[in-house]
Amino acid sequence: MTVAESITATRHAFANGKFKPMLIGGEWVKAASGKTFESRNPATGDLLATVAEGDVEDINQAVAAARRAFEGPWSKAKPYERQQILLKLADLVEKHFDELSLLDTLDMGAPINRTRGTRRRVLGMLRWYAGMAVSIHGETIANSMPGEYVSYTLKEPVGVVGAIIPWNGPLGATVWKVGPALATGCTVVLKPAEEAPLTSLRLGELMLEAGVPPGVINIVPGYGETAGAALAAHADVDKIAFTGSHLTGQLIVKASAGNLKRVTLELGGKSPDIVFADADLGTAVPGAGMATFANSGQICSAGTRLFVEHKVYDEFVGRVAEFGKGLRVGNGVDPDTQIGPLVSEQQLGRVTDYLSIGRHEGAQPLVGGERLTEGPFAKGYFVPPTVFANVRDDMRIAQEEIFGPVISAIPFTDIEDVIRRGNATAFGLGSGVWTRNISKAHRVAKGLRAGSVWINCYQAMDPAVPFGGYKMSGYGRESGIQQMEEYLNVKAVWINAA
Ligand code: NAI
Ligand code: MG
Numbered sequence: 001m002t003v004a005e006s007i008t009a010t011r012h013a014f015a016n017g018k019f020k021p022m023l024i025g026g027e028w029v030k031a032a033s034g035k036t037f038e039s040r041n042p043a044t045g046d047l048l049a050t051v052a053e054g055d056v057e058d059i060n061q062a063v064a065a066a067r068r069a070f071e072g073p074w075s076k077a078k079p080y081e082r083q084q085i086l087l088k089l090a091d092l093v094e095k096h097f098d099e100l101s102l103l104d105t106l107d108m109g110a111p112i113n114r115t116r117g118t119r120r121r122v123l124g125m126l127r128w129y130a131g132m133a134v135s136i137h138g139e140t141i142a143n144s145m146p147g148e149y150v151s152y153t154l155k156e157p158v159g160v161v162g163a164i165i166p167w168n169g170p171l172g173a174t175v176w177k178v179g180p181a182l183a184t185g186c187t188v189v190l191k192p193a194e195e196a197p198l199t200s201l202r203l204g205e206l207m208l209e210a211g212v213p214p215g216v217i218n219i220v221p222g223y224g225e226t227a228g229a230a231l232a233a234h235a236d237v238d239k240i241a242f243t244g245s246h247l248t249g250q251l252i253v254k255a256s257a258g259n260l261k262r263v264t265l266e267l268g269g270k271s272p273d274i275v276f277a278d279a280d281l282g283t284a285v286p287g288a289g290m291a292t293f294a295n296s297g298q299i300c301s302a303g304t305r306l307f308v309e310h311k312v313y314d315e316f317v318g319r320v321a322e323f324g325k326g327l328r329v330g331n332g333v334d335p336d337t338q339i340g341p342l343v344s345e346q347q348l349g350r351v352t353d354y355l356s357i358g359r360h361e362g363a364q365p366l367v368g369g370e371r372l373t374e375g376p377f378a379k380g381y382f383v384p385p386t387v388f389a390n391v392r393d394d395m396r397i398a399q400e401e402i403f404g405p406v407i408s409a410i411p412f413t414d415i416e417d418v419i420r421r422g423n424a425t426a427f428g429l430g431s432g433v434w435t436r437n438i439s440k441a442h443r444v445a446k447g448l449r450a451g452s453v454w455i456n457c458y459q460a461m462d463p464a465v466p467f468g469g470y471k472m473s474g475y476g477r478e479s480g481i482q483q484m485e486e487y488l489n490v491k492a493v494w495i496n497a498a
Contacts, residue, residue, distance in 0.1 A: 025065035026214025054222030069215030159238030264476025269429030273303030301430030324385030351404030428470030
């Protein structure tokens, strides 16, 4: 690993250290309590902004604004009008893309190369949702009622959506919730993560500029236990779209019981990435490495359980460790940085705890394994790529989501056995298979209980392709026409045409 030079804070028009209000009913306002919290750069500790800290009262106001907007002119907006807003927003995001991606980098630490690299995905999502806005349709259904009954369905927006997002990719996460809501005609109260609220707020400005009517999108930053919990429990919210940990997901489900609001959950994982001896190892080494190291492992579908066929286990795991060692760790604003800091002191604590748990369980770190503290790393939350060998299935580092750049490498011998062991986890989000043998690839793809299977690749995503979990990785799908259905109700209409 080469040590990145220390980089002084980059100037950014939005991350200027000033106060950032919240967006309610088309107005930028302070918190009802007047409280604020700080957002800091996890690479340097620099203050980026103080942010209005929403709580119950602000959530109540935002939900009321969203309800008024839902029942007001927005309910009459034609698909074409919603499409125009999404297209205009896409153009504005494109125009300001460098600014928005840098804001993500400053607020949550991801390398600028990575955040800039989301351009096609983010713009693609917005323009795909714009297409969806004019593609919503019900069905006429042949029925067998005696007489002359006609039956058809209407697709209608589900209503006020509470969107609760994490910090691991704020730009994409915001678009992933706001896009389908605008496409279907819902209204939104968005609660960004307390660790990285700035990009969502800047996007709020662009949404108003794009012509999003007052109250259609409201953005209330604040803590999960206060603002988030108030939104999840609110009796006038029709649906919660949540992305985050499975523990918070369980709280969201409990909080939904009061009004039985609809819930979709995109939660964590402990995804198996399976490498057969017949794979193209030259591609599989960086592929399997980045399946976990990308975004410092802070990706829900990271391929953190690396199953390697025993014949090539030592060679392959050694090569992944070498690959990890070669990655450049540093401040995300450096264009050469490949691995940025973890998002917060709390995440650093969680990840370093797992590093010592792994060692105590008898796993052997081939590379990494400890926090970096020297020189340019002193003020940030840096953990280098880590590969644990000698991992057994029952170790905690093979069962629990670490959310850091930590691979647990496990040998296997038999295809049926690796499918069974790959599934032996509470989660089922992502999974990977590396092989040149199409029959093996297909058998594993069918056998794994996970929402996505990547064959000879990892983490491929597209707005048109559904993404989501099995088991404790959650329910509901994002992207694809499946996501549209999550934001729509279906109404059956009957006509006695006799
Ligand atoms: P979290 O699930 O607590 O936070 C995600 C979002 O939920 C944030 O906006 C937070 O403010 C909100 N939230 C927290 N408590 C809430 C509550 N009681 N009611 C409503 N909203 C609430 O995740 P956190 O604390 O950031 O990270 C903890 C662990 O969760 C990580 O170490 C990682 O394992 C996992 N995680 C998974 C993510 C994913 O993409 N699946 C994203 C973030 C974290
Ligand atoms: Mg939390």
